[in-house]
Amino acid sequence: MYLKEFERYLQFERRYSKHTLIAYVHEVNLFLTFLEHEHLAFDQVNHRDMRHYFALMAEAKKSASTVNRSISSLRTYYKFLQREGIVKGSPIQIKALKTPKKLPVVVEKDKLLQLLDHMEVNVHDFETRRDKLVVELLFGTGIRLAELLQIQDRDIDYYNKNMLIFGKRNKERLVPINETLIKELQLYLQAKSLYIENNKSSFLIVTKEGKPAYEKLIYRIVHKYLSMVSSQKKRSPHILRHTFATALLDNGADLNAIKELLGHAGLAATQVYTHNSVERLKSIYKQAHPKA
Incomplete structure (x- = not known):
């Protein structure tokens, strides 16, 4: 799973903020739980498995921003695994969903x-x-x-x-x-x-x-x-x-x-x-x- 290594990669190489790091690791953990339930190995996942995972998120009425965060997290995770020579390529071929633009909230x-x-x-x-x-x-x-x-x-x-x-x-x-x-x-x-x-x-x-x-x-x-x-x-x-x-x-x-x-x-x-x-x-x- 290489989660500890991935976490260090986010912290020291990508220099992500603490919040982003926690969010990315959380999303990867959710995905790994899904793989365990489906009896799939993380290095054998294909794009159909990924589409199934994100379809389940949609069925659970997850917001577009939540789905996009998951896509971004898993894309980064598989890029890391690919760089380390653990997997040959990334199974993620899904574009981010369109999200409605929210105007910044301000005080008078x-x-x-x-x-x-x-x-x-x-x-x-x-x-x-x-x-x-x-x-x-x-x-x-x-x-x-x-x-x-x-x-x-x-x-x-x-x-x-x-x-x-x-x-x-x-x-x-x-x-x-x-x-x-x-x-x-x-x-x-x-x-x-x-x-x-x-x-x-x-x-x-x-x-x-x-x-x-x-x-x-x-x-x-x-x-x-x-x-x-x-x-x-x-x-x-x-x-x-x-x-x-x-x-x-x-x-x-x-x-x-x-x-x-x-x-x-x-x-x-x-x-x-x-x-x-x-x-x-x-x-x-x-x-x-x-x-x-």
């Missing part, structure tokens, strides 16, 4: 700005200072949750007003930081040195015990504050990334510049934000034009 910019401007911070409480910085950083830079957790104190250049970010597959990029963020960072680092005893962590965002922050903590922080300005179900850190990109586009930023700031590999991923801006313009037109 004015409400978010009002929240940040009036967010109460107890100067004697490290956690409230940290929580405000988390929201400011995510909205002020558009970085991903995983990228936020990887930032170290040394990655911040106050003189040039930028921050070194390690993105997907360890790709580096410099992200500018504004004066508000610089002030928040300095206040946070003061609180960190004052209230965290024996703080030896080099990571920027830490728990009250001085340990590196983790995903659930950031989710809780963002959910708490977005609940104050939004009634929508989704209140995740990624929504602040979407809001950052949409705000830049609405204010005339070049799409290529937004692509670089977000760390997208191609322009296609960035272009989804243009739909949000078009929808917003339509809404304004309907409200403002006498014949709309």
